Amino acid sequence: xxxxxxxxxxxxxxxxxxxxxxxxxxxxxxxxxxxxxxxxxxxxxxxxxxxxxxxxxxxxxxxxxxxxxxxxxxxxxxxxxxxxxxxxxxxxxxxxxxxxxxxxxxxxxxxxxxxxxxxxxxxxxxxxxxxxxxxxxxxxxxxxxxxxxxxxxxxxxxxxxxxxxxxxxxxxxxxxxxxxxxxxxxxxxxxxxxxxxxxxxxxxxxxxxxxxxxxxxxxxxxxxxxxxxxxxxxxxxxxxxxxxxxxxxxxxxxxxxxxxxxxxxxxxxxxxxxxxxxxxxxxxxxxxxxxxxxxxxxxxxxxxxxxxxxxxxxxxxxxxxxxxxxxxxxxxxxxxxxxxxxxxxxxxxxxxxxxxxxxxxxxxxxxxxxxxxxxxxxxxxxxxxxxxxxxxxxxxxxxxxxxxxxxxxxxxxxxxxxxxxxxxxxxxxxxxxxxxxxxxxxxxxxxxxxxxxxxxxxxxxxxxxxx
Amino acid sequence: xxxxxxxxxxxxxxxxxxxxxxxxxxxxxxxxxxxxxxxxxxxxxxxxxxxxxxxxxxxxxxxxxxxxxxxxxxxxxxxxxxxxxxxxxxxxxxxxxxxxxxxxxxxxxxxxxxxxxxxxxxxxxxxxxxxxxxxxxxxxxxxxxxxxxxxxxxxxxxxxxxxxxxxxxxxxxxxxxxxxxxxxxxxxxxxxxxxxxxxxxxxxxxxxxxxxxxxxxxxxxxxxxxxxxxxxxxxxxxxxxxxxxxxxxxxxxxxxxxxxxxxxxxxxxxxxxxxxxxxxxxxxxxxxxxxxxxxxxxxxxxxxxxxxxxxxxxxxxxxxxxxxxxxxxxxxxxxxxxxxxxxxxxxxxxxxxxxxxxxxxxxxxxxxxxxxxxxxxxxxxxxxxxxxxxxxxxxxxxxxxxxxxxxxxxxxxxxx
Numbered sequence: 001x002x003x004x005x006x007x008x009x010x011x012x013x014x015x016x017x018x019x020x021x022x023x024x025x026x027x028x029x030x031x032x033x034x035x036x037x038x039x040x041x042x043x044x045x046x047x048x049x050x051x052x053x054x055x056x057x058x059x060x061x062x063x064x065x066x067x068x069x070x071x072x073x074x075x076x077x078x079x080x081x082x083x084x085x086x087x088x089x090x091x092x093x094x095x096x097x098x099x100x101x102x103x104x105x106x107x108x109x110x111x112x113x114x115x116x117x118x119x120x121x122x123x124x125x126x127x128x129x130x131x132x133x134x135x136x137x138x139x140x141x142x143x144x145x146x147x148x149x150x151x152x153x154x155x156x157x158x159x160x161x162x163x164x165x166x167x168x169x170x171x172x173x174x175x176x177x178x179x180x181x182x183x184x185x186x187x188x189x190x191x192x193x194x195x196x197x198x199x200x201x202x203x204x205x206x207x208x209x210x211x212x213x214x215x216x217x218x219x220x221x222x223x224x225x226x227x228x229x230x231x232x233x234x235x236x237x238x239x240x241x242x243x244x245x246x247x248x249x250x251x252x253x254x255x256x257x258x259x260x261x262x263x264x265x266x267x268x269x270x271x272x273x274x275x276x277x278x279x280x281x282x283x284x285x286x287x288x289x290x291x292x293x294x295x296x297x298x299x300x301x302x303x304x305x306x307x308x309x310x311x312x313x314x315x316x317x318x319x320x321x322x323x324x325x326x327x328x329x330x331x332x333x334x335x336x337x338x339x340x341x342x343x344x345x346x347x348x349x350x351x352x353x354x355x356x357x358x359x360x361x362x363x364x365x366x367x368x369x370x371x372x373x374x375x376x377x378x379x380x381x382x383x384x385x386x387x388x389x390x391x392x393x394x395x396x397x398x399x400x401x402x403x404x405x406x407x408x409x410x411x412x413x414x415x416x417x418x419x420x421x422x423x424x425x426x427x428x429x430x431x432x433x434x435x436x437x438x439x440x441x442x443x444x445x446x447x448x449x450x451x452x453x454x455x456x457x458x459x460x461x462x463x464x465x466x467x
Numbered sequence: 468x469x470x471x472x473x474x475x476x477x478x479x480x481x482x483x484x485x486x487x488x489x490x491x492x493x494x495x496x497x498x499x500x501x502x503x504x505x506x507x508x509x510x511x512x513x514x515x516x517x518x519x520x521x522x523x524x525x526x527x528x529x530x531x532x533x534x535x536x537x538x539x540x541x542x543x544x545x546x547x548x549x550x551x552x553x554x555x556x557x558x559x560x561x562x563x564x565x566x567x568x569x570x571x572x573x574x575x576x577x578x579x580x581x582x583x584x585x586x587x588x589x590x591x592x593x594x595x596x597x598x599x600x601x602x603x604x605x606x607x608x609x610x611x612x613x614x615x616x617x618x619x620x621x622x623x624x625x626x627x628x629x630x631x632x633x634x635x636x637x638x639x640x641x642x643x644x645x646x647x648x649x650x651x652x653x654x655x656x657x658x659x660x661x662x663x664x665x666x667x668x669x670x671x672x673x674x675x676x677x678x679x680x681x682x683x684x685x686x687x688x689x690x691x692x693x694x695x696x697x698x699x700x701x702x703x704x705x706x707x708x709x710x711x712x713x714x715x716x717x718x719x720x721x722x723x724x725x726x727x728x729x730x731x732x733x734x735x736x737x738x739x740x741x742x743x744x745x746x747x748x749x750x751x752x753x754x755x756x757x758x759x760x761x762x763x764x765x766x767x768x769x770x771x772x773x774x775x776x777x778x779x780x781x782x783x784x785x786x787x788x789x790x791x792x793x794x795x796x797x798x799x800x801x802x803x804x805x806x807x808x809x810x811x812x813x814x815x816x817x818x819x820x821x822x823x824x825x826x827x828x829x830x831x832x833x834x835x836x837x838x839x840x841x842x843x844x845x846x847x848x849x850x851x852x853x854x855x856x857x858x859x860x861x862x863x864x865x866x867x868x869x870x871x872x873x874x875x876x877x878x879x880x881x882x883x
Contacts, residue, residue, distance in 0.1 A: 131658035133777055135633050137707075138714040140721060143802035148726040155809040156692045156728045162813040163747055164688040166820065171686035 173292045178208035178272035180265060180369055184257035185223070185279045186216035186243040189428035192226060194279040199230045202277070205288040210235065210272065212264055214257040216243045235264060251358055254278075255396035258362060262386055266372045274369050276362040276399075280424050287420035290413050291366045296380060297399065298410040301325030302364040303422040304340045304357055323419055324357065325364055326411035334411050357423050360398040364421075366412075367399065382408055508786040509827045509841060513848035514558045517855055520567035521554050522602050528574045528594070536580050543671040543760050544577040544586060546653070546843075547620040549834050551575075553844045569649075569851055570608055570617040574598040577623045588629040592642055592875065593883040595619070595629075599644050600872075613869045615861035618649040618851060622671065624756040626652035628661040631755065636661055643874040647861075649854070651847055653758050655780025662780060667850040669843060670782040673763040675835045681740035685769075685824075692728040693808065694746035694770065695719070696735055697761075698754070715775050716752050718801045726805060743768040747816070748794070748808055752776065763832045766792070769823045771816065773808070775801060783831060783846050785853070792822050 181202060185191060195213075202209045209232040215223055218238035227234040239257050244250055258276060265274065273291055277283060282305075291298060304322040327336045339359045370376035371383050382405045389402065400406050413420050428434060435441065529551060533539055539548060551573040554560055561567050576591035603609035609617065621627045627645050628636035637660050641650075646663075654661055655668040699720035701711040708717040723729040731750070736742065743749055749765040753776035762781070765772040772793040774781070781789045796807055822828065830841040838844045863869065873880060 131778065133656070133658075133713075135637065137709045140708055140714040140717040141799065141802050142718065142721045146722045146802070148728065149805070152805050152809045153728060156805075159809065159811075159813050159816060160690065160692060160747060163816060163820070164690075166817045167686055167688060170821075170824075171684075 173289065176207050176292055178210065179205065179288065180210045180212065180270050180272045180274045181277045182212050182214070182258050182261040182265075182274060183277050183279050184214045184216070184239075184254040184261075187220060188243075189432065189434055190426065191279070192222065195223065195226055197282070198277055198279050199226065201283045201285075203231060204285060207288060207292075208272075209233070210270060212237065212261045214239050214261050216241060216253065216257065237261065237264065252396065255362065259386065259389065259396065262372045265369050266374060266386055269373055270369055272369050274367040274372075276365065278361075278363050278423070280426060281363055282422040282424060284420050286418070287413075290418075290420060294366050294368060294410055294412060296368050296371055296383075296410070297403065297408065298366045298412045299326045299334075299416070300364055300366070300413045300421065301338070301416045301419045302357075302361055303419040305422050305424040306340070306356055324360060324423070325413075325419075326409065326416040328411055328415040332411075332415050334407060334409055338416070357425075358397050360400065361423055362398055363423055365399040365409075367402075371402070380408070508849065509831050509846070511845075511849050511852075512840065513845055513852050516852040517559055517568045517848065518561040518566055519554055519557075519559050519569045519571055519848075519851075520561055520564040520608075521551075521571050521573060522606065524573055524598060524601065528598055532575045532578045536578060538580055538584055539575065539578040541674060542580075542584060542586075543673070544622040544653075545672040546622045546669060546834055547575055547577060549672070549836065550620050550651070550844065550847070552836075553838050557838070557844075557848075559848060564606065564608060567608075568616065568855055568857070570602075572598055572602055572617065572619055574619075576621065576629070586623065588623055588631060590883065591623070591629045592639075592879040593881055595627075595642060596644060596879060597883040611863065612647070612857075612861045613863055614645070614648040616857055618651055618667075619645065620651045622653045622669070624654065625661040626650060626654040626666070627663075633755070639876065642879075644870055644872070647869070649851070653782070654756060655782075655784075656757050656776075657778040657780060659778075665854065667847060668780050668782045668784060669847060670763045670832045671758060671760045672834055673760045673767070673832075675833045678740060678764070678767050678833075682768075683741050683744050687745060689745055689747050691730045691742065691746035693723075693730065693748045693750060693773070693804075694742060695729070695731040695750035695752075696733070696739060696742075698733055699731075701755075711755065712753050713798060715798045715801055716754070719750065719752060719775075719804065722802050723805065728805065740764070740768065743770045746770045748773050750775065751793075753779070762793075766823060766832050767829050769820060771819050771823065773804075782843075783850065786846060786849065787828065787831065788822075792819055792828070794819075 179202075181198075183195075183198065185195060202211060211227065211230060211232055212235045213223065213227060214237045216239050218240070219236050224236055227236055237260065239253075239260060241253065243253060262274070264270075273294060275288075275291065287300065290300065302324045304324060306322055321338070322340050323338060324340050325338055326334050327338050329335045337360060340357065370379055372386050373379065382403055384402055384404060386402075389396070400409070403409070529548075533548060539545060551571075554571055554573075564570070574594060576594050577586045577588075579587045579590055581587060599609065599614070619627070621629075623629060624631045625633065625636035627641045627650050628639050629642065630636040630639055640660050641663055650663055650666040651669055652662075652666055653669055653671045655666070656662055697716070698711070699716045700706070700708050705711040708714060711717070719731065723731060730742070730746070743764055747770065749761060749768075749770040749772055751759055751761040751765060751772045751774050753759075757776040757779045762772050762774070764770075773796060774789075774793050775796050775798060777798050781787070781793075794808070794811065796804060800807060827841050830839065831843060831846050834843050
C-alpha cells in the first residue's frame, strides 16, 4: 500500500505543495484585493477548522441546509456519508451528478475527508459558451449491476477468435502442408503414457496429421484403441521382430522401423512433411509451425533430457550443452553439427546410468515426403533411393545417410538456436510394480518407494500391459 | 468593316483558347487538391512547399535550459526540443528571412522540471514574453504581421494557457501575445479557450527507440480484450474522485474492475508495451487533460484506441481518419463500455486493425531521430504548408497596433 502511494506521488502531476502554493498565492492576492475576498478567506479558514474538529465536511452540511430545495426521502447522513451498496440496489437508474445544486453522490465509500469547501462551491464554471463540458466535480457513474454479463463475455471471445484468425491470415503460414508423423513403438509399461502424450501434441497442432505407428512385435489391440481416439488419420503397422534389450540394438531397430514407415509413404505417395516423432519425446507447438518452412530436408535443435542415475556426474564444468542440432556460422549457413557426448553412458536398457542418444537423432530432422517417392517433380539428385539403403544395410543412424551430400540440410528454428523438441527415454524398471491399468487397488503398494526413471524393462513375465 | 469583323473573330477565338487554357490549369489544380484527402496527405512531402526561418535566440532560451535538466529530452513534452533540432538541419530551413513563409522561435517553455520530473508552468509566460520581446526588437518580422506568420511549439497540458489545472488555465486563457500566431500543441478540445482556431494538434512525444525495442512478432495472438494501465483516482489531488478525468476513469474502474475481459489496473508492469501488442482494444481516457501518450502507443502497437474524452481534437485530425481507426465513446456511456465494444461487428474491427497496421500511420505519430519521411515532423510541416499562402490582410499597416503588450496577469509582466 505504501509503495503504491509513493508511486502515486511520483507519478502525480501536482504535489500538495503546489496546491498550497497556488491557494496561498491566490489567497494572498485576494486579501489585498477586496473585502469580499478577505471575508471569503476567513470563512474558508473557519470551515477548515470546523471540519478538523467535527471530522466531516462541514461545508457540505451548510450548503445542503442553505440550498436544499429538493426534498428527498434520504436523510442528511446519507448525503454526508455515502455508502456503496445500498443506494445502488435501491435506485435502479444510474446515479449521476447533480452539479447545479452543488451536491454530488459519489459511490465509492467517501471516508470523511478534509477538503477545502471552495472546491464544492465554485463548480459549474462552463468551459466556454457553446460547450457542454463542465469543469468541476462530476459524479462517478455506476450502472445498476456493475458485473460482467455472460452473453457479452461470449461475444467478446468470439470477436477475439475472429481477430486471431485474421492475424493468422495476415502473418501466419499460408497454405499449411500436412504432417506425416512416424512413430516406432513397442509394448512396455509406459507405452500408453508416451503415446498419449504424443497424441495430445499432434491433436493440438493446427494441421492435417497422418500418423504412422510402427509397432514392434505386431500391432496390438490396446494401441489400436488409443490411435482411434486421436481423431487423425492413422496407419498402424506391425514389425515382425521384438524389441531388443540393449540400447544400441534398440536404436538400430527403431531406424529400421522408421524406414519401414517411409516405405509406406513412398508406396502410398503421401504428401506432406515427414516428422520423426518418437513416442517418448516432447514436442512444442512451435515445432510444427517452424517446420512448415522446410523445402526438402531440415534440421532442428533437440534438447537432450539425459537422465543420469549418478548425480555426481552432472554439474561438471566440462559437460557440454545438452542440445543436438545444426550449427551455423554468423551468416546463417550450415557449417556443422552440435552433438552431445558426455563420457559415460548406459549400455543396457535397465542400466542405472545415463541413457544417451546417438550422435544425431532421427527426431531432429524433417523431410519433404517427396524425397522418398519413386518419382517426384523437382526431386533433387542428392537423395539416395530408399531401396538402396535397406539393401545395403548400411549405417542408419540418422537421415543424413539418405543424402549424398550433407550440406543441403536447412537449419530451422533461428538456425538451430531455438530448441523445439526434447529427447527423453524414460522407462519403468524391471522390478517396478505399476498397477494394472493405472487403477490403484491397495495404496500400500504405491507408497513403497518405486523409482521411476531407471532403465529396466519388463521381462517376459509381464506380458500384459500395465500401462 | 470586314477587317474589324475579322479582327473580332480572331479576338474571340483567342479569348476562347485562353479560357480553355485557364480551365485546364484550374482542373489540374482541382485534381491536386482532390488527391489531398485524408490518408493520402500523410505521404505529402513538405520540402519545396514552404520555407521556415529559425530565429537565433541566445542560448538561455534553449540550450542552457536543456543543460540544466537533460530529463527534458525524454518526457512527453520533448517535442519542442526535437522540433528545434529537426528544423535546424531540415531542407525547409532558409537563412534568408525575406523569403521565409513561417518563422520559428526556439524557446523551451516546458523544461522547468520538479524533482519528480513534472514541468512547472509558472515561469513559462514570462519566458515566452521575453522571447517575443527579443524577436520583435531585433527583427522586423514580428511587428510586420503582429506574429501572424510565426509559429510556436507549446506542448504543455493546456497549450499556451500555461497551467496544469484546467480552471486556472481557462482563467488565464491563451497568452495574449500569441493571439495571432499559429500554435503547435498537444492539447485539443473543441470549444475550449485554450485551443485557438488554426492550431495544429500534434501527438505527445513517445520514445521511438524504446518502443521499437519492445516489438513482438505480429502473429502473436491477441488474447486480451481491453487493456489499460494508469490511475483511476488521483489520490493526492482529488481523493474523493469526480474531479480527475471528470469521473470517467473512476467510472471505468467501478464498473469493470471484476470483469475478466478488462485487464485494467494501476500497476505499471515491465511488459507494458508487449501487453499492448497482445490486446485488441486499449483505453485512452482523459486525465487532467484530454490527451495522453497512450494514443501514440496504441497506434504504434496496433491496438485499437478507445477514446473516452468528449470533444477531443486528435493529432493531425485533417490527415488521419481517426473515426475509422479508433472507437469513440462518450463519457456518459462509460458504464456501457462492454456492451459498446462487444457490439462492434468483427469485420469493422478487422478493418481497423488493417488500417492501424499501415506503417505510414505509425510513422506519423513518432518523432524519430534522425527524421524520416512521413513522421510527425513532416506532418507538422505539411500542416503549416496547408495554411499557405498567407492572406495579405495579415500584414499590418504602418503604425497599426493590435497586440497589447501589457495584457495579462501582473505576474507575467516581470522580465525573465
